[in-house]
Amino acid sequence: MTSKPFDLLIKNVRVVRPGKSSVDSLDVAVKDGKVAGLEADIAPGRAAEVVDGRNRLAFPGLVDPHMHCGIYSPLAEDAVTESRAAAQGGVTTSINYFRTGQYYLNKGGPYADFYPEVLAISDGKFHVDYAYHLAPMDTTHISEIPMLIDRHGVTSFKIYMFYGGYGLHGASSHQHEFLMIDEEEKYDIAHFEFVMRGVQRAMEQFPDKRDAISLSLHCETAEIMAAYTKLVQREGKLKGLRAYSAARPPHSEGLAICIASYLAHETECLNINLLHLTSRKAVDAAMKMAEAFPHVNFRREVTVGHLLMDYDVETQVLAKVNPPIRSREDVEYLWQAVLDGKLDWVCSDHACCRHEMKVNGEKPDEIFLAKSGFGGTEYLLSGLHSEGRRRGLSLNRMAELSSWNAARRYGLPSKGDIAPGYDADIVLFDPDVTFTVRAAESESTQGYTPFEGQELTGKVTSTYLRGQLIYDDGRVVGPARGRYLHRPC
Secondary structure, eight states, rough: OOOSEEEEEEEEEOOOTTTTOOOOOEEEEEEETEEEEEEOOOOOEEEEEEEEEEEEEEEHHHHHEEEOOTTTOOOOHHHHHHHHHHHHHHHEEEEEEOBBEEETTTOOHHHHHHHHHHHHTTTTTTTSSEEEEEEOOHHHHHHHHHHHEEEEEEOOEEEEGGGBOOOOOSOSOOOHHHHTTTTTOOOOOHHHHHHHHHHHHHHHOOOOGGOEEEEEOOOOOOHHHHHHHHHHHOOOOOOOOHHHHHHHHHHHHOOOOOOHHHHHHTTTTOOOOOOOOOOOHHHHHHHHHHHOTSSSEEEEEHHHOOOOOOOTOOTGGOOSSSOOOHHHHEEEHHHHHHHHOOOOOOOOOBBBOOOOSOOSSSSSSSSSGOOOBBBBHHHHHHHHHHHHHHHHHHHHHIIIIIEEEEHHHHHHHSSSOSSSSSOOOOOEEEEEEEOOOOOOGGGGSSOOOTTOOEEEEEEEEEETTTTTTEETTTEEOSSOOOOOOOOOO
């Protein structure tokens, strides 16, 4: 019996590729988990399995570069359930921020001991391919950056600028306990500088991996936030998300972006990612810093939550997140920045936080007592398409924002496109289906969504990971097939 040249053939799809100006009707052939053919009419007899794509759009599998698995629930649980939600949303690569300290594994110590435990817990749990960004929280972690790159393929790192005087949800006077670092350690601007110097040294040490090594920053300043939180709470005029936005004002983002950018210039740490920009002031500051320091290779991120919600959204406390949901004017400015090419990718910042943990039992509507963060990876492509299409965002640009750009930045050269040699990560998407977001239909165990009741146009119908069907017609298919991505890979 002669084996056929292709394992899978997806016929009759409109292929959406980044960097192109058209969407072409093609067939996609897959062999050994890779795209092996992309032609107008491939004979069905050449493949062991043939799927009719029914003229749907075929997007590259989404790369969601900003997720948090294991932050509020045990990693062993989150890795399973939240990667199922990712597959539901067309995500085939999940890159998760992780660190030592409270939440996550609730442990301190060196990454040499900590990270192998993370990998052991993760193994066999994810339904999509996965990787981790790590945050150097103390001096030992900075010294471990070369080891993490060389041994574990971790090429992206993070600074939480507001942790200098704040916890995850509000002001904290017990930073050493929260961060689980020694008393003599300081998590402050000087530490941020030394992290940058550590990342810069690693870029010199590994010139072949230089382009894949980067540093991401959550840009808010603890001092501004602490002062404004007191003002907002003392005055008592604002409630809900409006109060939270005022307590962590947009200029706090802008100031932090300027500090981070100057430090990047000073340390020659040149691959910088400015995470989840939320406002006009944040975007304007980021663009001014790009002009001031043209030698710094900035990337700018926005989340689907900040594109789909403003601070008057009905779900209010359920939409608490850091940095906050902003005004409608800020939302529209973010969309214009997307259209103008000023923002490089759209992510979810997915952090499953179940209702019983999210809200305070005695004061469920009190925004300052609620936990920060929520899930949303399952709505990433639908949200981008629904709002983007009516604003004139092209499908090809959507593929760049949801797959290509993040894959290039984070050392994933086999991800982000549908082309021969790339991983056969493919999302079949019906652009004409309109649906109402209901938490009850999500694969996430969160149990609610701040997007509840929103009407979105465009829905994922099938998700393929390296040529294997992992989501189809409203259900996750098969066992967890996700692989750990040792970057660059």
